[in-house]
Amino acid sequence: MQNNKPIKSFSTGLLIALGLIISGFYTNTQAVETVVKAKIQHHSDMHKSMKGMGNMRMDISGMVMNENKDKLPRDCTEISEDVTIEVKAGVKYSRPYPGTVFGYSEHQWHAKPCSRITVKYTNEDEIRHQWMIHGLPKYLYPTGMFQIEINGKGTKTASFIVPSSNFTYLVHCDIAQHTEKGMKAELIVGNGRGDLPSIPGISAPKYADSFNSK
Numbered sequence: 777m778q779n780n781k782p783i784k785s786f787s788t789g790l791l792i793a794l795g796l797i798i799s800g801f802y803t804n805t806q807a808v809e810t811v812v813k814a815k816i817q818h819h820s821d822m823h824k825s826m827k828g829m830g831n832m833r834m835d836i837s838g839m840v841m842n843e844n845k846d847k848l849p850r851d852c853t854e855i856s857e858d859v860t861i862e863v864k865a866g867v868k869y870s871r872p873y874p875g876t877v878f879g880y881s882e883h884q885w886h887a888k889p890c891s892r893i894t895v896k897y898t899n900e901d902e903i904r905h906q907w908m909i910h911g912l913p914k915y916l917y918p919t920g921m922f923q924i925e926i927n928g929k930g931t932k933t934a935s936f937i938v939p940s941s942n943f944t945y946l947v948h949c950d951i952a953q954h955t956e957k958g959m960k961a962e963l964i965v966g967n968g969r970g971d972l973p974s975i976p977g978i979s980a981p982k983y984a985d986s987f988n989s990k
């Protein structure tokens with residue numbers, strides 16, 4: 777009996793120690809679990825926010841952002857018509873327009889409200905060019921934009937659907953100086969809202985250059 781007591785107290789101490797280790801381990805496991813859960817949550821948030829950024833097809837030759845082949849704008853009951861825009865980009869398309877360096881093969885397109893527009897875009901230069909349209913409804917096109925970008929020579933095709941309102945949409949290449957140097961166009965849906973300024977072959981600049989000398 778006398779021997780039992782130290783053993784018993786030892787085993788109690790051991791149990792307490794084991795308990796501490798186990799609870800410590802458990803706490804650690806919980807902490808690890810919390811971290812893992814947070815990471816999973818962060819990952820899924822990232823995916824959600826990527827979804828919020830819209831869909832994106834991307835490869836070495838370029839990208840398509842916010843393509844929409846089938847989601848109708850709220851104010852459309854059906855797709856009114858399918859329109860195909862075949863447009864080329866390149867330095868050579870600037871030739872008819874003095875003062876420009878880059879150009880599109882066409883600078884104005886027409887479409888009916890609620891039409892689905894398929895853009896077949898060909899880049900004939902060795903540099904990067906975009907066909908980027910602004911002002912689309914943000915609940916379908918995050919940032920209101922649809923875009924095709926091609927790195928060097930190549931062709932990409934993608935579609936989007938316009939809403940029912942009469943509107944003139946700006947189309948351009950957003951690469952530094954390309955808009956200013958000729959890569960600007962307009963898409964007129966329905967009756968549009970007049971021409972945008974500085975569209976090569978279509979409209980004069982809003983503020984003409986002044987070369988007055990005194």
Ligand SMILES: [Cu+2]
Pocket residue numbers: 878904905906949950951954959
């Ligand atoms: Cu460009």
